[in-house]
Amino acid sequence: FDRIFSGKLNPAKAAMKGDLAFSGNAATAMRFQSTLSDFIRLYRQAKQGVGAAL
Numbered sequence: 001f002d003r004i005f006s007g008k009l010n011p012a013k014a015a016m017k018g019d020l021a022f023s024g025n026a027a028t029a030m031r032f033q034s035t036l037s038d039f040i041r042l043y044r045q046a047k048q049g050v051g052a053a054l
Contacts, residue, residue: 004036005043011036 003009012033014020022029 005040006047007040007044 004011004014009020011020012030015022015026015029
């Protein structure tokens with residue numbers, strides 16, 4: 001999870017290589033790929049905020 005949302009692991013490439021497995025509809029999962037950059041940005045901001053609070 002952290003590697004995906006920190007931008008270190010591309011989930012589409014990892015799934016193709018067999019490094020990432022999921023259940024469900026692959027076409028639906030691929031549609032969400034376009035929103036990944038927003039999730040990565042928000043995850044990084046949240047992670048920095050938590051780190052700053054400690």
